[in-house]
Structures are given as C-alpha cells and as structure tokens.
Amino acid sequence: MESRKLLKQGAEAKLYLHDFYGRPCIIKERFQKQYRHHTLDSMLTNQRIKSEVRANLRCRMAGILTPTIFMVNFQDNSIYMEEIQDPITAKQYITDMSAQGDSSSLLMLAEVIGQTLSKMHAGNIIHGDLTTSNMLLQGNPSNLRLFLIDFGLSSFEASAEDKGVDLYVLERAFLSSHPNSQELFNTILNSYQAATKNIKSCKEIIAKLEEVRMRGRKRTMIG
Amino acid sequence: MAAYQKVTHMLYPDTSVTLALFANVESCKNLRKCVMEGTVEAALLKTAMIVDSFQVLVAANKAIHLYHTKSMMTKNVHSEILYCLSPSKNISESFRSFGAADGETSVFVAIVNDAEDRTLKKVTNILGREPDSLDLTSTLSDKKLIAKTYRLTDDELSTFSLLDTLVSRVAAKEIITAGKGQS
Numbered sequence: 001m002e003s004r005k006l007l008k009q010g011a012e013a014k015l016y017l018h019d020f021y022g023r024p025c026i027i028k029e030r031f032q033k034q035y036r037h038h039t040l041d042s043m044l045t046n047q048r049i050k051s052e053v054r055a056n057l058r059c060r061m062a063g064i065l066t067p068t069i070f071m072v073n074f075q076d077n078s079i080y081m082e083e084i085q086d087p088i089t090a091k092q093y094i095t096d097m098s099a100q101g102d103s104s105s106l107l108m109l110a111e112v113i114g115q116t117l118s119k120m121h122a123g124n125i126i127h128g129d130l131t132t133s134n135m136l137l138q139g140n141p142s143n144l145r146l147f148l149i150d151f152g153l154s155s156f157e158a159s160a161e162d163k164g165v166d167l168y169v170l171e172r173a174f175l176s177s178h179p180n181s182q183e184l185f186n187t188i189l190n191s192y193q194a195a196t197k198n199i200k201s202c203k204e205i206i207a208k209l210e211e212v213r214m215r216g217r218k219r220t221m222i223g
Numbered sequence: 224m225a226a227y228q229k230v231t232h233m234l235y236p237d238t239s240v241t242l243a244l245f246a247n248v249e250s251c252k253n254l255r256k257c258v259m260e261g262t263v264e265a266a267l268l269k270t271a272m273i274v275d276s277f278q279v280l281v282a283a284n285k286a287i288h289l290y291h292t293k294s295m296m297t298k299n300v301h302s303e304i305l306y307c308l309s310p311s312k313n314i315s316e317s318f319r320s321f322g323a324a325d326g327e328t329s330v331f332v333a334i335v336n337d338a339e340d341r342t343l344k345k346v347t348n349i350l351g352r353e354p355d356s357l358d359l360t361s362t363l364s365d366k367k368l369i370a371k372t373y374r375l376t377d378d379e380l381s382t383f384s385l386l387d388t389l390v391s392r393v394a395a396k397e398i399i400t401a402g403k404g405q406s
Contacts, residue, residue: 060383
C-alpha cells in the first residue's frame with residue numbers, strides 16, 4: 001500500500017494512517033521481533049492481536065469508548081481501526097492542565113478515568129497496560145470523551161488480585177509521568193470506588209492494591 | 224443505472240465489489256433461483272439486517288481478503304459475504320438470517336468482480352427494475368431484529384452508532400466467537 005503514512009513506531013507495532021473506504025483509519029501492524037524465536041514470536045503476536053480485538057469489543061459491550069475495528073489481517077498481523085479525530089492523550093492533557101494550574105479540569109478528568117475503569121473491571125476486563133498514554137480524550141473539559149486503547153496485554157479475570165494489579169500499574173505509570181500527582185490519583189481511586197456498584201468486591205480490590213503496593217506487581221511464591 | 228456503488232478492494236486492486244439496493248421488487252424468487260442454479264453469481268442479502276452499505280462493504284472486504292488468503296469458511300466468495308455478515312458460526316443459520324428470502328420485496332445485492340457490470344445487468348433484468356439509491360438502506364432495516372441477532376447490549380447501543388457496533392462485530396467475528404478465557 002503506497003498511500004499509507006507512518007504515524008508512530010512503538011516497541012511492538014507501527015501505526016500507519018490510511019483510508020478505509022472513505023473513513024479515516026489507523027493500521028496497527030505488529031512487526032516481527034528478530035531477537036525472538038520466530039515460532040514463539042508469531043504465537044505471541046497472534047495472541048496479542050486476538051486479545052486486543054477481544055478486549056476492545058468487550059469494552060464496547062460494556063459501554064466504554066474504544067476505536068471501531070474495521071478489519072483484522074492475520075496475514076501481516078495488522079488491525080485496521082477507526083482513527084479517533086483530534087485526540088489528545090490523557091498524559092498530554094494532564095501535563096497541559098497542570099502547567100496552566102487548571103485543577104478543576106484535572107478533577108473532572110480524574111472522575112471520568114475512575115468511572116471508566118470501574119465499568120471495565122465490572123466487566124472483568126483487565127487492561128494489562130494502563131497508562132495515561134493509552135487513554136485518548138476528545139471534547140471539552142466539562143464533557144470529556146475517554147477512549148481506551150492498546151489492549152494487547154489484556155486478559156479477562158474476575159479476581160480482585162488482577163484488578164488491584166491493574167490499578168497498581170496505572171498508579172506507577174501515573175506517578176512516574178506526572179510529578180506530584182498522588183492526590184490526583186487518589187481522586188481517580190475515589191471515583192472508581194464511588195462508581196463500583198459491588199461494594200464488597202470493590203473493597204477487596206482496594207485492599208489488594210494496598211497489598212500490591214507493599215510487595216510490588218509480582219506475587220511472592222515462597223511457602 | 225446510477226445508484227449502485229462499485230468499490231475496489233484496498234488490498235487487492237484487481238478485485239472489486241458492487242453494491243446495489245433494490246428497495247421495491249415484486250419478489251426475490253426468480254433471482255434466488257438463478258443464484259442457486261449458478262447462472263447469477265451474487266450475494267443476496269436481507270435488507271432488514273442491513274443499516275448501511277458500509278456494513279456490507281466491511282463484510283465484503285473481509286470475505287475477499289479471506290478468499291485471497293484461502294481461508295474462507297464457505298464455498299465461494301459470495302456465500303462468504305453472507306457468512307461474514309452474520310454473528311453466527313453456523314453457516315445455514317447465517318444464510319437463513321442474512322440471505323434474502325423468496326417472498327421479500329427488497330434485496331441488497333453484492334457482486335464481487337462484476338466485469339462490465341454484466342451480473343448487475345442480469346439482476347436488473349430478472350427483477351425488472353433499476354437499483355435504488357443506497358441511501359434508502361437504513362429505511363428498510365429492522366433495528367430490533369438486528370439488535371437481537373447480534374446480541375447488542377444496551378450500553379453498547381447508547382454509546383455507539385448502530386453501524387459502528389455492527390462493523391466491529393463483523394470485523395472481529397471469529398475472534399469474539401472463539402470462546403472465552405484464552406487471551
């Protein structure tokens with residue numbers, strides 16, 4: 001395809017801009033990793049494409065905004081999906097709003113993030129790589145539309161452990177990309193708790209989060 | 224004939240798909256007979272199940288890709304379009320719910336590689352009318368039946384356009400129906 005334009009290159013995939021029969025489209029092509037045995041590599045790639053598409057659709061069924069999938073091509077390991085128009089990553093948004101000292105916009109964002117993650121976990125979807133770069137925002141501060149993207153590491157688990165780790169991953173990413181943001185993260189947690197209907201499982205998840213904070217993401221396997 | 228659409232496949236420039244809507248016909252019986260006998264090669268779709276020609280385009284795009292990569296589930300590319308549109312893994316069930324039936328008074332036709340529009344002309348002759356504007360597609364769809372067949376959730380319907388929910392479902396069919404648990 002001549003007309004496609006490289007938009008971004010990550011560690012796992014390249015993103016191209018293209019047109020899908022009249023609709024703006026992003027092609028996410030996972031490339032081969034030379035350092036991995038090719039059998040293992042193609043297995044992992046195949047698995048990640050599947051879990052990415054599956055979690056994307058499960059999120060949509062739960063009412064969470066994600067890009068529409070147009071096509072999955074197992075031939076060249078690419079996913080064709082809707083290009084979100086005029087997006088800003090939550091990461092950029094937080095950086096911008098912090099610089100402007102706009103704390104009310106930041107609080108509104110934190111509310112939306114908490115509610116979205118609560119919905120996602122209620123559907124037993126574990127994102128696996130929650131960062132503020134994997135959240136795209138659209139619209140104005142009082143009516144933000146939050147899209148979740150990049151579900152390559154996602155899984156489906158009902159356990160509080162996995163949900164706690166999911167939140168922990170976000171916390172770590174959050175604190176390392178945004179200085180002095182513990183308070184903002186706490187707002188996210190509060191909104192997450194307020195939005196979660198199952199109070200018992202919510203308490204468990206938060207308790208797990210505390211536990212994971214103490215020990216790190218990996219479980220100790222001693223004894 | 225002005226109202227139909229002929230689109231070249233994005234990955235295979237030598238393959239095209241023609242989309243045409245016949246919104247008001249006496250019956251599909253003769254046309255269906257010709258398709259069954261093989262004198263007309265086309266996919267005849269039930270208009271009630273289609274909200275926009277883009278939905279069919281996504282299914283045809285996929286069917287043609289599966290044809291070129293030799294991974295079709297059905298016998299030919301036209302039946303594969305029907306199968307791709309359907310959320311079911313059962314081929315005959317897919318045909319039943321997405322294929323046009325004899326008694327219907329409208330039909331959405333998809334034709335792969337219709338050189339010089341020969342097949343479309345045959346279809347027009349059999350039906351005795353010219354294709355209508357594809358914009359009429361949404362007026363013929365049965366949204367309740369669609370939501371039921373694709374098992375759309377209320378959360379989904381209140382968040383996305385009906386077309387976009389269907390497009391995602393069609394594109395990801397084999398991945399979401401492959402069973403739960405494995406990631």
